[in-house]
Amino acid sequence: MSGNTQRVQAISELAASKPPVVPPGLSDPEKLFGSDVFGYTAMEKYLPKDVFKSLKHTIERGQAIDSKTADVVAAAMKEWAMAKGVTHYAHIFQPLTGATAEKHDSFLNPDNKGGAIAEFAGKFLIQGEPDASSFPSGGIRVTWEARGYTAWDVTSFAYVVGSTLCIPTAFVSWTGEALDKKTPLLRSMQALNTQAQRILKLFGHEKTAPVVSYAGPEQEYFLIDKRFYLQRPDLLLSGRTLFGAKPAKGQEFEDQYFGVIPERVIAYMQECEKELFKLGVPVKTRHNEVAPSQFEIAPVFESANVAADHQQLIMTTLKRVAERHGMICLLHEKPFAGVNGSGKHVNFSFGNSTQGNMLDPGDTPHENAQFLVFCSAVIRAVHRHGGLLRAAIATANNDHRLGANEAPPAIISIFLGEMLTDVFEQIKAGGAKSSKMKGTLEIGVDVLPKLPKDTGDRNRTSPFAFCGNRFEFRAVGSSQSITGPLIAVNAAITESIDFLATKLEAAVASGKTLNHAVQTLLADVAKESLAVVFNGNGYSAEWHAEAEKRGLPNYKTSVDALPVLERPEVVQLFEKYQILSPRELHSRYEIYLEQYVKTILVEAKLCAKMAKTQILPAALRYQKELTGTLPAGGKLGEQIAGLVGELDKGIGTLESALGHESSGLLDECKHLKDKVLPAMTAIRASADALEGVVADDQWPLPTYQEMLFIR
Numbered sequence: 001m002s003g004n005t006q007r008v009q010a011i012s013e014l015a016a017s018k019p020p021v022v023p024p025g026l027s028d029p030e031k032l033f034g035s036d037v038f039g040y041t042a043m044e045k046y047l048p049k050d051v052f053k054s055l056k057h058t059i060e061r062g063q064a065i066d067s068k069t070a071d072v073v074a075a076a077m078k079e080w081a082m083a084k085g086v087t088h089y090a091h092i093f094q095p096l097t098g099a100t101a102e103k104h105d106s107f108l109n110p111d112n113k114g115g116a117i118a119e120f121a122g123k124f125l126i127q128g129e130p131d132a133s134s135f136p137s138g139g140i141r142v143t144w145e146a147r148g149y150t151a152w153d154v155t156s157f158a159y160v161v162g163s164t165l166c167i168p169t170a171f172v173s174w175t176g177e178a179l180d181k182k183t184p185l186l187r188s189m190q191a192l193n194t195q196a197q198r199i200l201k202l203f204g205h206e207k208t209a210p211v212v213s214y215a216g217p218e219q220e221y222f223l224i225d226k227r228f229y230l231q232r233p234d235l236l237l238s239g240r241t242l243f244g245a246k247p248a249k250g251q252e253f254e255d256q257y258f259g260v261i262p263e264r265v266i267a268y269m270q271e272c273e274k275e276l277f278k279l280g281v282p283v284k285t286r287h288n289e290v291a292p293s294q295f296e297i298a299p300v301f302e303s304a305n306v307a308a309d310h311q312q313l314i315m316t317t318l319k320r321v322a323e324r325h326g327m328i329c330l331l332h333e334k335p336f337a338g339v340n341g342s343g344k345h346v347n348f349s350f351g352n353s354t355q356g357n358m359l360d361p362g363d364t365p366h367e368n369a370q371f372l373v374f375c376s377a378v379i380r381a382v383h384r385h386g387g388l389l390r391a392a393i394a395t396a397n398n399d400h401r402l403g404a405n406e407a408p409p410a411i412i413s414i415f416l417g418e419m420l421t422d423v424f425e426q427i428k429a430g431g432a433k434s435s436k437m438k439g440t441l442e443i444g445v446d447v448l449p450k451l452p453k454d455t456g457d458r459n460r461t462s463p464f465a466f467c468g469n470r471f472e473f474r475a476v477g478s479s480q481s482i483t484g485p486l487i488a489v490n491a492a493i494t495e496s497i498d499f500l501a502t503k504l505e506a507a508v509a510s511g512k513t514l515n516h517a518v519q520t521l522l523a524d525v526a527k528e529s530l531a532v533v534f535n536g537n538g539y540s541a542e543w544h545a546e547a548e549k550r551g552l553p554n555y556k557t558s559v560d561a562l563p564v565l566e567r568p569e570v571v572q573l574f575e576k577y578q579i580l581s582p583r584e585l586h587s588r589y590e591i592y593l594e595q596y597v598k599t600i601l602v603e604a605k606l607c608a609k610m611a612k613t614q615i616l617p618a619a620l621r622y623q624k625e626l627t628g629t630l631p632a633g634g635k636l637g638e639q640i641a642g643l644v645g646e647l648d649k650g651i652g653t654l655e656s657a658l659g660h661e662s663s664g665l666l667d668e669c670k671h672l673k674d675k676v677l678p679a680m681t682a683i684r685a686s687a688d689a690l691e692g693v694v695a696d697d698q699w700p701l702p703t704y705q706e707m708l709f710i711r
């Protein structure tokens with residue numbers, strides 16, 4: 001069947017298909033929520049009272065459990081899970097690829113009578129030993145010491161998917177070095193807690209509950225019909241279209257954003273939500289996004305560690321359920337050129353159960369001064385470590401989106417809003433007593449006026465925007481694990497809180513009042529760091545010039561940004577707070593470069609192949625047809641001949657660029673960015689132009705119009 005016949009068939013099948021049945025909703029959502037999670041409710045039911053109490057305490061304190069408790073907990077978990085038809089258990093972990101990894105083992109063990117018994121000992125719950133040799137380790141683990149261990153993260157509940165009991169774990173090498181994303185995230189949360197407690201103590205809050213970082217990630221995604229997807233080798237292998245002319249209609253009518261959700265999609269969303277509810281993932285928001293066939297799902301924020309695990313579950317669920325509905329969920333940052341790409345806005349704050357959210361301005365002046373200290377820490381952190389934050393979102397995929405007039409620029413700046421900017425400007429000026437608000441402004445624990453909770457204004461162009469009680473890290477990519485960005489944010493803020501706490505403690509020890517110490521210190525911090533605050537249009541050319549004047553880095557591509565991970569100040573930052581050792585950090589740098597190389601190489605090979613075996617043949621056949629009817633093919637024939645010539649030349653250029661020998665990983669990345677990507681763009685330009693002139697019934701690939709507008 002030729003490419004075109006398949007296209008036509010897909011469309012007629014779709015036209016003939018019955019409208020989807022949208023389920024009426026959920027009958028008892030409260031009961032459903034968390035029903036597949038071994039959370040406190042299940043624990044209480046299945047565990048002896050004392051074991052439950054001690055486990056709960058362990059979880060709340062984020063400590064390790066002893067082997068005796070582990071045995072009891074494992075037995076209870078097995079009983080609970082087997083009642084749900086579960087036969088296997090799996091340690092789930094997040095290798096450095098950012099994906100989710102799992103290896104399943106059965107509960108069943110042969111007895112010596114030819115039968116089998118179901119067993120699950122504590123040691124299998126708390127520790128696993130998957131064969132780790134095929135996961136990237138960036139040189140940490142040579143193959144002969146391939147041993148890797150997974151260890152249960154008690155702060156993230158076990159859950160059931162299908163016939164498997166899933167246990168969230170951290171993944172480390174036999175030397176104890178982190179081979180995953182969870183381990184450094186937990187370490188970074190611990191570091192943040194240690195430093196934040198010092199500030200809380202200064203403000204008179206001793207022995208408060210652990211401070212944790214919170215994350216609320218909004219996930220954007222595309223849905224397309226599976227029939228079209230299967231005819232697009234580029235989507236199949238690389239997740240994005242390497243070819244495709246812009247359709248006559250794109251997103252210019254702005255009729256998609258928050259528009260009525262199509263029935264087929266609602267049916268899909270409801271099923272995703274049902275699955276996620278069962279897993280205790282608190283998904284809350286669903287809506288159409290800006291581009292045609294683009295949507296968003298967002299949960300309520302949770303502790304960063306749990307949010308990161310849940311985010312992985314959201315991604316796998318979105319993909320899995322889509323296939324049941326004959327669709328494919330594309331999580332790539334830029335599946336389609338010319339319409340918006342997808343991001344993952346990570347809403348971030350930190351706080352604890354006794355003091356609440358540290359980034360909430362609060363209602364009283366007392367809370368307010370504390371808020372200003374923590375908020376200053378964030379501003380200072382983003383100013384000092386903008387490069388690191390940029391590196392934390394650096395992937396080949398995200399490069400297509402950042403700075404493309406639809407997503408935040410590659411320059412990391414903070415949006416504070418008019419009100420808060422005014423407050424900080426006054427702090428910087430020192431001693432200013434008036435503000436845009438009523439009342440006078442003097443920092444201190446007794447006299448600061450109320451700050452309004454919601455400043456009202458929002459900025460969609462800022463990579464790091466204050467939203468009234470949290471920051472929204474908007475530059476994160478849609479297919480990315482949120483763990484890396486969270487680690488970077490935690491680390492940067494930890495260092496700033498440490499800096500502020502040290503200064504404040506010294507000032508207070510020398511007899512200064514806290515009020516006075518805060519006032520002086522925050523003025524200094526504002527002088528040093530306010531350059532990172534920008535409330536204007538981040539898409540504008542003026543901002544790029546202005547940012548340069550302010551000395552803010554502008555790493556346009558991942559290849560420019562990733563070497564930041566090798567900078568001494570970044571290495572020291574992670575080492576000082578014991579989040580990543582220099583070796584662990586370096587391994588990550590290598591893995592991210594490797595991933596960049598792999599991604600572009602797959603795309604480049606595919607680009608050449610599709611151009612040679614699908615696009616060029618279609619154009620040549622049509623050209624021949626034209627020459628048979630019109631003298632020399634007429635004007636159209638001339639045009640096609642020109643484009644065919646360009647395409648052929650472009651393929652040659654790409655293939656010779658692919659023959660390049662690099663002297664190392666970074667060199668290879670640079671070559672791919674400077675030579676290979678432009679060659680692919682040139683090929684695409686001729687191919688997309690050909691799409692506009694070759695007879696539609698001979699075009700071998702589903703078009704943008706078909707993929708984006710047919711449901």
Ligand code: ADP
Binds near residue numbers: 299347
């Ligand atoms: P938007 O208007 O930005 O699209 P959404 O409602 O889609 O907002 O998503 C906002 C996200 O921010 C949700 O996940 C929400 O739970 C989360 N959020 C709210 N408050 C906080 C907070 N204090 N810390 C972290 N995340 C938060």
Ligand code: MG
Binds near residue numbers: 218285296298
């Ligand atoms: Mg949203």
